[in-house]
Amino acid sequence: MLNLASEVEVLARFGRALADPIRCRLLLALREAPAHPSDLADQLGISRTRLSNHLACLRDCGLVVAVPVGRRTRYELADARFAHALDDLRTAVLAVEADRTCPDADEKGCC
Numbered sequence: 001m002l003n004l005a006s007e008v009e010v011l012a013r014f015g016r017a018l019a020d021p022i023r024c025r026l027l028l029a030l031r032e033a034p035a036h037p038s039d040l041a042d043q044l045g046i047s048r049t050r051l052s053n054h055l056a057c058l059r060d061c062g063l064v065v066a067v068p069v070g071r072r073t074r075y076e077l078a079d080a081r082f083a084h085a086l087d088d089l090r091t092a093v094l095a096v097e098a099d100r101t102c103p104d105a106d107e108k109g110c111c
Helices: 007-018 021-032 037-044 048-060 081-090
Strands: 064-069 072-077
Touching: 007 021, 007 048, 021 037, 021 048, 021 072, 021 081, 037 048, 037 072, 048 064
Parallel strands: none
Antiparallel strands: 064 072
């Protein structure tokens, strides 16, 4: 049975999905167009096993769906409005303090 998530749960699921750079890249790729896993793995430059794990996470979060196409499976965003949300998040301006607390921020690309 399909359950509808509360507003807070939807935001938490988005946060979990966006917490990983590969999942972010995956969502942005699916924002452009639905795709098959082999094509996504090639596009992102990762193994199919690694991609499969990230797709499973995004499915569990309710952000992507698997659509059977013959003997293959195509992935797409679960709701077309997610594309707009991703665009809004991608272009948002963040106010970040210049004094970073993470000493490895420049090397690791974090914070």
